[in-house]
Amino acid sequence: MEKRELGRSGITVHPFAFGGNVFGWTADEKTSFGLLDAFVDHGFDFIDTADVYSYWVPGNKGGESEIIIGNWLKQGGKRNKVIIATKVGKPMGEGKKGLSKAYITKAVEDSLRRLKTDYIDLYQSHDDDQDTPLAETLETYTDLIKQGKVRAIGASNYKADRLREALQVSKDHGFARYETLQPEYNLYDREDYETQYESLCRENSLGVITYYSLASGFLTGKYRDEADLNKSQRGGGVKKYLNGHGYKILSALDKVAGEHNATPAAVAVAWVMARPGITAPIASATSVHQLKEITKAAELNLGAHDIELLTTASNY
Numbered sequence: 007m008e009k010r011e012l013g014r015s016g017i018t019v020h021p022f023a024f025g026g027n028v029f030g031w032t033a034d035e036k037t038s039f040g041l042l043d044a045f046v047d048h049g050f051d052f053i054d055t056a057d058v059y060s061y062w063v064p065g066n067k068g069g070e071s072e073i074i075i076g077n078w079l080k081q082g083g084k085r086n087k088v089i090i091a092t093k094v095g096k097p098m099g100e101g102k103k104g105l106s107k108a109y110i111t112k113a114v115e116d117s118l119r120r121l122k123t124d125y126i127d128l129y130q131s132h133d134d135d136q137d138t139p140l141a142e143t144l145e146t147y148t149d150l151i152k153q154g155k156v157r158a159i160g161a162s163n164y165k166a167d168r169l170r171e172a173l174q175v176s177k178d179h180g181f182a183r184y185e186t187l188q189p190e191y192n193l194y195d196r197e198d199y200e201t202q203y204e205s206l207c208r209e210n211s212l213g214v215i216t217y218y219s220l221a222s223g224f225l226t227g228k229y230r231d232e233a234d235l236n237k238s239q240r241g242g243g244v245k246k247y248l249n250g251h252g253y254k255i256l257s258a259l260d261k262v263a264g265e266h267n268a269t270p271a272a273v274a275v276a277w278v279m280a281r282p283g284i285t286a287p288i289a290s291a292t293s294v295h296q297l298k299e300i301t302k303a304a305e306l307n308l309g310a311h312d313i314e315l316l317t318t319a320s321n322y
Contacts (some may be wrong), residue, residue: 007020007049007304008011008020008021008057008155009021009258009273010188010213010285010286011213012128012158012213012215012285013158013160013183013184013185013186013211013212013213013242014185014211015128015157015158015185015213016038017121017127017128017157017158017185019051019052019089019283019285019286020049020050020053020286020304021279021286021287022054022275022279022286022287022289022300022301022303022304023052023054023091023215023286023287023288023289024041024045024050024053024054024288024289024290024291025054025055025288025289025290025291026054026055026059026071026072026074026075026290027055027056027059027060027071027073027290028069028074028231028290028291028292029059029060029070029071029100030059030060030066030070030073030074031060031062031066031070031071032061032292033292035072035074035077035270037292037293038074038075038078039078039081039082040073041158041291041292041293041294041297042075042078042082042194042296043078044294044297044298045081045301046084046087046088047296048070048094048297048298048301050301050304051087051089051091052088052089052091052092052286053075053088053090053091053166054082054092054188054215055071055075055090055091055093056071056072056092056093056094056130056132056160057069057094057096057098057113057116057117057120057132058093058097058098058132059071059072061096061097063106066240067098067118068098068099069098069117069120071106072117072120072121073120075090075121075312076119076121076122076123077122077176079121079122079154080122080124085123087308088152089127089129090123090126090127090128091097091126091128091129091130091160092117092121092126092128092129092130092132093130093132093133093162093216094109094110094113094114094117094129094130094131094132095132095133095135096132096133096206098113100160100313101220103140104137104138105131105134105135105138105143105190106135106137106138106142106143107142107143107148108144109143110146110147110150111145111146112157114129114150114155114308117129117255120154121169123153124153124155125155125156125157125301126155126156126157127157127158128158128159128160128185128186129147129150129155129156129158129159129160130159130160130161130162130186130188131143131159131161131162131164131184132158132162132163133162133163134164134165134168137164140171140172140175141175141179141181142202143157143200144175144176144179144182144183145179145181145211146180146182147159147181147182147302148182151182151186154191158182158186159182159183159184159185160184160185160186160188160213160215161186161187161188162187162188162189162217163188164187165202166202167310168205169184169187169203169206169268169279170206172184173210175199175259176276184212184213185212186213186214186215187203187207187212187213187214187215187269187284188214188215188216188217189203189214189216190216190217190218190223190287191214191216191217191218191219191223191278191284191287191317192216192220192274192278192287193221193253193255193259193274193277193278193316193319193320194221194224194225194247194255194320195218195221195319199216199322204283205282208282208283208303213278213285213286214283214284214285215285215286215287215288216278216284216286216287216288217288218277219274219276219287219289220271220274220275220289220300220304221247221274221286222243222244222247223243223244224247224248224252225242225255225259225268225270225271226243226269226271226274227256227260227263227269228271229244229247229248230256231248233246233280242304250264252262254319254320255316255319255320256270256320258315258316258318258319258320259273259274259316261285261315262308262312262315262316263270266306266312267307268299268302268303268306269287269300269302271298271299271300271302271310272301272302272306273301273303273306274302274303274310274311275276275287275289275300275307275309276304277302277308277313277316277317280301280308280313287303306310
C-alpha cells in the first residue's frame with residue numbers, strides 16, 4: 007500500500023484515516039480496542055481524533071476518545087506503529103476554547119496526558135479563532151514543535167482567505183506552517199472544497215484529510231428513504247441527502263460497487279482517495295465488519311470510466 011506525505015512535514019501515512027469521533031460515543035472502550043487492533047492489523051496507521059470528542063454525549067466532558075486511544079496505545083505497545091492526529095480549539099467548557107497561547111499550552115498537555123504519549127504527530131486547529139492573532143497561535147505551535155511535543159500542525163474549518171493569511175504569517179515570521187487542511191469533502195459535498203480550497207492546497211503542497219467522507223453514512227447506501235433514518239444514532243444527519251442528487255449518486259455507486267464486488271462505502275472512499283491532492287479520507291466504523299468493508303477502498307483500482315461515472319453523477 008502506498009504512503010502519502012502530510013504536506014511537507016516528512017510524515018507519511020497510508021491513505022485512510024480512522025475517525026476517532028466514535029470512541030466513547032457509539033463505540034465503548036472494548037469495541038474501540040478491537041477496531042484499532044483490526045485497523046493496524048490491516049496495514050493502516052493514521053488515527054484522527056480531537057480533544058472535544060465526545061463532549062456532546064450526555065455525561066461526557068470531552069477527552070473520552072483521546073483517553074480510549076491512550077489506553078489502547080499503552081496496553082498494546084503500538085505507539086511507533088501509528089500516526090496520531092488530534093485537535094484543539096472547540097469549546098470544552100467554561101473558558102476552555104480557542105487558540106490563544108495560554109489555552110493551547112494547557113490543552114496540549116491535557117491531550118498528551120490522555121493519549122499517554124509524549125508527542126502528537128499532527129496537532130490541528132479545530133476551528134479558526136478570530137479573537138487571537140494568527141501569529142500568536144503559530145508561534146505557540148512552533149514552540150511546541152521545538153520542544154518535541156508536536157511534530158506538525160494542521161488546520162480545520164478555516165475559511166480559505168484565513169488559511170492563505172495563516173500560511174503567509176508563517177512564511178513572514180519563520181513560524182511552522184499548517185501542513186494540512188481538514189475540510190468536509192465527499193461525493194455529495196464537493197463544491198465548497200473544489201471551488202474554495204483545492205487550488206490553494208495544491209499550490210502550497212498542503213495535505214488534505216477529508217472529514218464526512220461518507221456524508222454522515224449516506225454514501226454507505228444504508229439509508230435509502232426516511233424509514234431508514236432510524237437505523238443508527240447518526241441517521242438524523244442523513245435526511246438532507248435524500249433527494250434527487252443523492253439518489254443519482256447512490257445509483258452510480260451501486261453500479262461501480264457491483265462491477266468491483268465492493269460496497270458503496272468502499273467505492274465512495276476510493277473516489278475521494280483518487281482525487282488529486284487528497285492525502286487521506288477520514289471515515290469511522292463501529293464494528294470490525296464495517297471497518298473491513300470500508301478499508302477495502304485502499305485496494306480498489308477505480309478505472310477512468312468508474313471515476314468519470316461517479317464524478318458526473320455527483321456534479322454540482
